[in-house]
Amino acid sequence: MDLSEKDTRKKIIDPKLELVGWMKKYIKEEVNSLKSNFKTKEYVPFSGKVERGKDRFIDYLLLDENNSPLAIIEAKRSSVDFKKGEIQAKTYQEDIEKKLKKTIPIFLTNGETWYFIDQKDRRRKVLLPFSQKDLHRRAYLFEHEIKPSQVKLNKKIVDRARSIEAVKQILKHYEKGHRSALINMATGTGKTRVSMAIIDALIKAGYVKNVLFVVDRISLSNQAKERGFKSFFSDPVCELNVEGFSDTATLYTSTVQTLTDDDNKRKRPMFEKFGVAEFDLIVFDEAHRSFYEKNNILFQYFDCLKLGLTATPSSEETRDTFDLFDCEYKKPTVAYDYDTAVNDNVLVPYVADVIDTQVLTLGIKGAKLTKDLKQALKEQEENPEVAELPGTRFERYFTDARTNELIVREFVDRCYKSDDGRPCKTIFFCASVKHADSLKEIFDKLYPVLAKDVRVITSDRSRYMDEVKRFDRYDEPRIALSVGVLDTGVDIPEICNLVFVRPVFSPIRFWQMLGRGTRNLEACRFKDRLPSKDGIHVKENFLILDFKFGDHSNVIFHKLDKSRAKSAVMDAKTRIFLEQVDLLKKKLDDKQRKILEKEIRDTIKTIDMDSPVVMEKASIIKKVVSKKFELKDHIKTLKEEIAPLLIYSKTDNSKVYYFISQCVKLFDAIKEDDKDKIWKVQDFVQERVENIWEKGLEVVQAKSDELKKVLGDKFWGDLTFDDADFLIREIAPLLIYYEKDRKKMLRVNAPDIVLSVEEIKHEIKENPDLIELLEKDSLIKKIRFGEGVTSDELLEIEKKLSGLNPTWTIDNLQNILKVDFVIFLRQIIGLKDLPDPEGIIKMEFDKYVLSRNEHYNSEQLKFLRLLKEVFVRTKHIELKDLAKHPLTEERPLDKFTLKQLEHVVKKCKELRWK
Structure with missing residues (x-):
C-alpha cells in the first residue's frame, strides 16, 4: 500500500x-x-x-x-x-x-x-x-557526559588487577563508539562485580542512568539486586519479577521470562510497557543466544548499550553468542578463562573421581535378575525376560535403591571432610526431585548422625530460597541434594564437594555447575567448614565425584572438548512454517499449491500486528497474505522476513503443535510417494486419536465421524494433500485432550486384554499343550537350533499357536500388542541375545532377492524396497498380495513381467526367519 x-x-x-x-x-x-x-x-x-x-x-x-x-x-x-x-x-x-x-x-x-x-x-x-522523557534524559546525559576512561574506578567494587583491567577494557570499548560488549570470565572470577564497576563508571561518566540487569533465574535476579546494586549504589532498585512493572526506578533486575512472557491481562509481554529508549544499558547475565533467542526480541526492542556476561569457555560458546554482541568468533571483548584464573590463584582446580558402577554403566538386563527381582518387575507389569534398563535411564526410566546406597557410601568414603569428620559443604546434582528424596532417605538410614546435615533443596518446596540461605550462612546443612536450584548463581565459597548423579550434556550448564566449587581460600568466610592440612584449614582444590551413566562421564565429555553448545531449538510453529515453505519448491499441481498456500497464509494471519517489532514488517505481511502474491516466488522473504515474526503469534497448545508437526510431514511424503513415512505418521496419528476417543468427551464425540474415518485404513490408502490438510484443521485442535499414559498400556481387542498380556508368560509355563508343542514340534526345533523357518512354515506355527490361544496370531501380536511375531516365538522358546529378526531378514532379502537377480531399473528397485518393508511386517507374501494395498498402487505388472514377479515371490518364500 x-x-x-x-x-x-x-x-x-x-x-x-x-x-x-x-x-x-x-x-x-x-x-x-x-x-x-x-x-x-x-x-x-x-x-x-x-x-x-x-x-x-x-x-x-x-x-x-x-x-x-x-x-x-x-x-x-x-x-x-x-x-x-x-x-x-x-x-x-x-x-x-x-x-x-x-x-x-x-x-x-x-x-x-x-x-x-x-x-x-x-x-x-x-x-x-x-x-518525551527518554529523549529528555538522553539529551541531559549527552550534554554532561565525560570520557568513561577518565572516571576513577571504585576499588570497593573491584580490586583485583585482572578485574580492573577488564573494566577499563570495556569502558574504552564503549568510549570508541561500540554499543555492545561481551565479557567471558570463568565463574568465581567476579563477573558480577566487574559489571557493577562498569555500571558505576558509566553512570559517573554520564553515559547511562537507567540500567537493567537481565538473568535467567529468580535467585540470580535477587542476587543482582542484593549483592550487586544495593551493595554499591544508593539509587532506587526495582526487581521486576517480584515487584511487577515499574518505571520509577533507575536500576532494575529481572528474569528474561518476566520480561518476555505475556501479561495475563494485556496479553502482551512486560518489556513492551517500557519505551524502546527506557534503558541506557542492559546487562545480560549468562548471555547466550540459545536462551535469549525468541528472535532476540529484547535486543531488537531496546535501543541502548548492551553488555553480555558468560562463564562458558569461548571454545564451547556458539558463534551466535559472539554475533549477538558484535564480536569476532571466539574473541569476546574481554576474556579471563578458568585455567588462567587457576594459574593466578584466583580460582582452585578440581580433582575428579569418575566412578563406574555395574548398574549405571552396564544397565540392568531383566533376564539376569534373581527370581525375586524378576517377580518384582512382573508386579510392575514389566516382562523381566525382555526388560533392558540402560544405565543412561537411571532415575528417569527406572530406579535402584541399591545403586543409590552405593552412591551415598562412595560419597561418604571419598568426600572432603572438615575437622569434625563431617563432609564439607557439598552439592549433589540429582536427576529429579524423587531422586533427591530417595537419596535423603538413604542418608537418614545409613548415616543417621548426618540427618541434620542433609537437605533436599528443590524449587517445588515452599520458601526453598530460605534453605539456600541457610546452606550458605550456617554450619548446617552441609549437604544439599539439589535439582536445578544450585546449578548456577549461588556463591558459597566453602563448597568442596560436587557430586554428579545425572548426565550433563550442555557445556553452558556444566561450567555453571563446576563453578560452584571453584572459589579459593581467600573467598571463604567460614574456614572451619574446610578440610585441614597439618592443622591449617586449606582449599587447594575441590572434589568432583562423577558417576558415569552408560559410557558418559561429565568430566571426560567436557574436558576432552567433545561437546559443543547448540543454537536455540526452533519453536514448533516456526519449524512447521518453514517445512511448509520448503514444500513450495517442489513441483505441485494447482490444488496442492492452493492447500499449502492457505496453510501458510493462515499461519501468518495469527501474527500480532500490534507488536512494535511486527509493525515495521506490516507492508510485507499484507502483501504475503494477499492471494495476488505468488508465494513460491518469494520463498526467501517468507523464510527471512516472516518466519522470525511467528514468535509474535498466538501460542497454541504444545500437544496440538506436535501433532501438526507430524502431519505436515505427510505433504512431502505424499509428493515423494514415501509409503514408509506415511505409515509412521499413520501409527502416530491413530495412537493419539484412539487416546482422545477413549476419554468419551462430548467435544470429541461430536467429531466421531471424522475420527472413525482417520482410524480406518481406507483413509490412508490413497492419501492426498486434502487429507493432510483435514488432519491439521479438523483433528489437530482436539489434541488438547491428549494425555500420555504414564506407562503405555498394551492395546488389545478383548475385555481380558491387560490380564492376558500378563498371563501370556504365565500360560507359557503352565500350559502342558504349549510345553509339548515347544518341546516336540519340528518347526519350533528349526528356530531353536538356528536353522530358521520359511514364511510358509511360520504360518504353520501361527496356526498351531492360535489353536492354543486365539490371541497368538501374527496380526494380533504385531498390530495390536506391538510385539514382533518372531521375537515372541524366541521369548516362549527361551532364546536370548539374538540379533533383530527384521534386520536379518532385510539383509537376506537384499542378498537373495535384489543382488542375485537381473539388473533392475530404478522403478523396479523402488517397488522391491517397498515389497521388502511389507514382507518384513507381514512375514509372508503371495502373488495375490501384489494386488493389495500398498503394493497395488505401485502397479507392479507395469514394471515387471508376471514371470519376474513369480520369481521374486518364490525367492521371498525361501528366506528363513530365525
Whole structure:
C-alpha cells in the first residue's frame, strides 16, 4: 500500500507517536527552521506559501515540557526510502544548532521503518520513536557526559588487577563508539562485580542512568539486586519479577521470562510497557543466544548499550553468542578463562573421581535378575525376560535403591571432610526431585548422625530460597541434594564437594555447575567448614565425584572438548512454517499449491500486528497474505522476513503443535510417494486419536465421524494433500485432550486384554499343550537350533499357536500388542541375545532377492524396497498380495513381467526367519 506523505503521517506516524506517549501540544509540524526563534520558543508554522532561500520546514519538531526542541522527525511517504530525507534533516539540525548552540538528534522514517541519528552522528535502526522523557534524559546525559576512561574506578567494587583491567577494557570499548560488549570470565572470577564497576563508571561518566540487569533465574535476579546494586549504589532498585512493572526506578533486575512472557491481562509481554529508549544499558547475565533467542526480541526492542556476561569457555560458546554482541568468533571483548584464573590463584582446580558402577554403566538386563527381582518387575507389569534398563535411564526410566546406597557410601568414603569428620559443604546434582528424596532417605538410614546435615533443596518446596540461605550462612546443612536450584548463581565459597548423579550434556550448564566449587581460600568466610592440612584449614582444590551413566562421564565429555553448545531449538510453529515453505519448491499441481498456500497464509494471519517489532514488517505481511502474491516466488522473504515474526503469534497448545508437526510431514511424503513415512505418521496419528476417543468427551464425540474415518485404513490408502490438510484443521485442535499414559498400556481387542498380556508368560509355563508343542514340534526345533523357518512354515506355527490361544496370531501380536511375531516365538522358546529378526531378514532379502537377480531399473528397485518393508511386517507374501494395498498402487505388472514377479515371490518364500 503506497500512501502519500500526508497519509503516511496521519495513518502511521501520528499513531506511533501517540503510542509512545507523545501529547499533541509537544509536537510541532511543518516548523520553519529559518524563521523560527528556537531560543524564545517562537515556532513559525507553514503558512501555505514557500519563499525560496528563506523557508525550510521541519516535518515534526518534538519538544520537551518547556517547549524546547528535543528531536527532529523527517518523514517520507511509505514507499520511499527513509534515508532520502537525511540531507534535509541534517540541514534543519544545523539551523537549530546555530541558534541554540546544541545538537539535537534526528529520526528518519517512512512510517514503517525508523532510523535514529544521535548527537554524535552515530546512526542505527530503532523500532519506534523515543518517548518525551527518554529523549529528555538522553539529551541531559549527552550534554554532561565525560570520557568513561577518565572516571576513577571504585576499588570497593573491584580490586583485583585482572578485574580492573577488564573494566577499563570495556569502558574504552564503549568510549570508541561500540554499543555492545561481551565479557567471558570463568565463574568465581567476579563477573558480577566487574559489571557493577562498569555500571558505576558509566553512570559517573554520564553515559547511562537507567540500567537493567537481565538473568535467567529468580535467585540470580535477587542476587543482582542484593549483592550487586544495593551493595554499591544508593539509587532506587526495582526487581521486576517480584515487584511487577515499574518505571520509577533507575536500576532494575529481572528474569528474561518476566520480561518476555505475556501479561495475563494485556496479553502482551512486560518489556513492551517500557519505551524502546527506557534503558541506557542492559546487562545480560549468562548471555547466550540459545536462551535469549525468541528472535532476540529484547535486543531488537531496546535501543541502548548492551553488555553480555558468560562463564562458558569461548571454545564451547556458539558463534551466535559472539554475533549477538558484535564480536569476532571466539574473541569476546574481554576474556579471563578458568585455567588462567587457576594459574593466578584466583580460582582452585578440581580433582575428579569418575566412578563406574555395574548398574549405571552396564544397565540392568531383566533376564539376569534373581527370581525375586524378576517377580518384582512382573508386579510392575514389566516382562523381566525382555526388560533392558540402560544405565543412561537411571532415575528417569527406572530406579535402584541399591545403586543409590552405593552412591551415598562412595560419597561418604571419598568426600572432603572438615575437622569434625563431617563432609564439607557439598552439592549433589540429582536427576529429579524423587531422586533427591530417595537419596535423603538413604542418608537418614545409613548415616543417621548426618540427618541434620542433609537437605533436599528443590524449587517445588515452599520458601526453598530460605534453605539456600541457610546452606550458605550456617554450619548446617552441609549437604544439599539439589535439582536445578544450585546449578548456577549461588556463591558459597566453602563448597568442596560436587557430586554428579545425572548426565550433563550442555557445556553452558556444566561450567555453571563446576563453578560452584571453584572459589579459593581467600573467598571463604567460614574456614572451619574446610578440610585441614597439618592443622591449617586449606582449599587447594575441590572434589568432583562423577558417576558415569552408560559410557558418559561429565568430566571426560567436557574436558576432552567433545561437546559443543547448540543454537536455540526452533519453536514448533516456526519449524512447521518453514517445512511448509520448503514444500513450495517442489513441483505441485494447482490444488496442492492452493492447500499449502492457505496453510501458510493462515499461519501468518495469527501474527500480532500490534507488536512494535511486527509493525515495521506490516507492508510485507499484507502483501504475503494477499492471494495476488505468488508465494513460491518469494520463498526467501517468507523464510527471512516472516518466519522470525511467528514468535509474535498466538501460542497454541504444545500437544496440538506436535501433532501438526507430524502431519505436515505427510505433504512431502505424499509428493515423494514415501509409503514408509506415511505409515509412521499413520501409527502416530491413530495412537493419539484412539487416546482422545477413549476419554468419551462430548467435544470429541461430536467429531466421531471424522475420527472413525482417520482410524480406518481406507483413509490412508490413497492419501492426498486434502487429507493432510483435514488432519491439521479438523483433528489437530482436539489434541488438547491428549494425555500420555504414564506407562503405555498394551492395546488389545478383548475385555481380558491387560490380564492376558500378563498371563501370556504365565500360560507359557503352565500350559502342558504349549510345553509339548515347544518341546516336540519340528518347526519350533528349526528356530531353536538356528536353522530358521520359511514364511510358509511360520504360518504353520501361527496356526498351531492360535489353536492354543486365539490371541497368538501374527496380526494380533504385531498390530495390536506391538510385539514382533518372531521375537515372541524366541521369548516362549527361551532364546536370548539374538540379533533383530527384521534386520536379518532385510539383509537376506537384499542378498537373495535384489543382488542375485537381473539388473533392475530404478522403478523396479523402488517397488522391491517397498515389497521388502511389507514382507518384513507381514512375514509372508503371495502373488495375490501384489494386488493389495500398498503394493497395488505401485502397479507392479507395469514394471515387471508376471514371470519376474513369480520369481521374486518364490525367492521371498525361501528366506528363513530365525
